[in-house]
Amino acid sequence: MRRLASGDSQVSVGAAFGVGQSTVSQVTWRFIESMEERARHHLVWPGLEKMEKIKSKFESDYGLPNCCGAIDATHIIMTLPVVDSSEDWCDSAKNYSMFLQGIVDDEMRFIDIVTGWPGSMMFSQLLKFSGFFTLCEAGERLDGPVKVSAENGDIKEFIVGDISYPLLPWLMTPYEGESLSVPMANFNAKQKAARMLGTRALSRLKSSWRILNKVMWRPDKNKLPSIILVCCLLHNIIIDSKDELLPDVQLPDHHDTGYSEENCEQVDSNGKVMRDIIAAHLTR
Numbered sequence: 001m002r003r004l005a006s007g008d009s010q011v012s013v014g015a016a017f018g019v020g021q022s023t024v025s026q027v028t029w030r031f032i033e034s035m036e037e038r039a040r041h042h043l044v045w046p047g048l049e050k051m052e053k054i055k056s057k058f059e060s061d062y063g064l065p066n067c068c069g070a071i072d073a074t075h076i077i078m079t080l081p082v083v084d085s086s087e088d089w090c091d092s093a094k095n096y097s098m099f100l101q102g103i104v105d106d107e108m109r110f111i112d113i114v115t116g117w118p119g120s121m122m123f124s125q126l127l128k129f130s131g132f133f134t135l136c137e138a139g140e141r142l143d144g145p146v147k148v149s150a151e152n153g154d155i156k157e158f159i160v161g162d163i164s165y166p167l168l169p170w171l172m173t174p175y176e177g178e179s180l181s182v183p184m185a186n187f188n189a190k191q192k193a194a195r196m197l198g199t200r201a202l203s204r205l206k207s208s209w210r211i212l213n214k215v216m217w218r219p220d221k222n223k224l225p226s227i228i229l230v231c232c233l234l235h236n237i238i239i240d241s242k243d244e245l246l247p248d249v250q251l252p253d254h255h256d257t258g259y260s261e262e263n264c265e266q267v268d269s270n271g272k273v274m275r276d277i278i279a280a281h282l283t284r
Contacts, residue, residue, distance in 0.1 A: 004231055009209035009217070014089050026272045029223075035230045042236040043110050043229075051144060055157070057106035062194040063282055064160070066147040068113060069162040072198030073101040073121045073126055074206065074255045076228060078216040083271050089221075091119035093258050097184045098221070100202075100212075103159060108201035110232045116225040123164035124264040127159075142170040144218045155218070160195040166266035169274050173264075188277035202255035235269040 003013050003024060010024040017024075046054060051068060058067035075097035080089060089096045097119030103112040114130040123200035127133050147155040158170045167173045174191055175184040206213035209231035216224070238244075 001031065003235075004209050004211045004227070004234070007212075007214040031231045032223075032226050035233055037225060039230075039233045039237065042233050042240060043113065045111055045141070046105065048117045048144065054105045058194060061106065063190045064194055064278070064282060065149070066144075066157050067160060067172075067194060068144075068154045068157050069103045069105050069126075069159045070195045070198035070201075071101065071103045071159050071165065072195070072202055072255075073099055073123050074102055074162075075216075075259065076115075076216070076224070077119075078211050078219050078224070081218055083206065088118045092260065094259075095215075098224055098228070100232075101126050101130060102130065102198065102202060102205075102232070104198050104201040106197065106237055107206065108197050109236050110201065110205075113232055115228045122264070123262055124166050124266065127165060136168075136170050149277055149281045153159065153273065155278055155281065158274070160191050161198070162195060162261065164262040164264055166264050166268065167271040167275065168268045169270040171271070172275055172278065173213060174277075175275070183279040183283040186261055187275070188284055190282060199255065200252065201235075205231060206255050208238070209234060 002008075002016070003010065004011070008016075010021045010028075014021050014024045046249075055068060059065050075091055075093075075095065076099075077095045077097045080086075080096045089098070093096045098114045098115060099117045099119050099121060101108050101113060101123075105111050112132050114126065114132065117126055117129060121129075124196055132141060139221070142157040144157045146157075149155050156169065158172050160172050163173055163176065165171055165173055172191060174188045180188065212228065212231055
């Protein structure tokens with residue numbers, strides 16, 4: 001756990017405990033395997049009763065009816081040996097990186113993640129390669145009770161994300177443009193406040209488990225997703241235990257410093273209608 005929390009090298013961690021690098025590697029990996037086997041229940045999609053509480057909290061805090069979570073993604077930066085230095089892993093900031101996409105609830109608890117994909121992908125591509133996207137498109141996720149609206153339409157379950165993501169019937173992104181109507185501007189303000197939970201969760205994750213916030217030296221790309229998963233599990237366990245970060249853990253303003261915001265121009269017509277219904281609902 002010291003290795004995950006500090007992000008220090010195996011040599012440094014070994015020196016602190018008076019053991020060799022190989023011992024640190026073995027102990028760390030045994031811990032990761034044990035967490036994968038025994039702690040996965042800390043990161044699951046909520047059941048109906050739990051989801052109703054999440055939606056109620058999103059509505060009371062941000063005014064968004066039937067909102068189930070916030071989505072965001074971050075780059076886990078690494079160095080690679082020359083033989084593995086494929087352009088597939090070289091991202092827009094010229095770093096070699098692996099993506100982590102997370103969806104969080106009202107308490108910044110991860111309820112869905114996907115990782116293992118190269119950081120060179122667009123946010124929208126990563127979403128479409130995820131199991132979450134497949135389930136949503138098949139009507140098997142975000143398929144809970146509909147919220148009845150007085151504005152000539154029903155509000156189905158959805159999540160919120162920034163302009164890096166496509167506007168879909170189940171993924172609400174902000175309105176763009178300079179001359180926005182009052183309902184549009186009001187929607188954007190509430191949507192931003194809610195979606196920042198995803199940004200803050202990733203900032204907290206990388207600040208608490210600093211192995212994800214430092215440049216990893218030549219990690220095994222097949223094992224790195226397990227390390228990322230376990231850090232997300234530990235993040236959730238802290239929340240589930242009603243624990244808090246130590247006062248000296250400073251959260252950065254953003255989890256992906258040095259990266260420009262992408263702009264996905266994909267707009268689903270049904271998603272546009274749903275966003276307009278929600279915007280009207282917020283200004284009734």
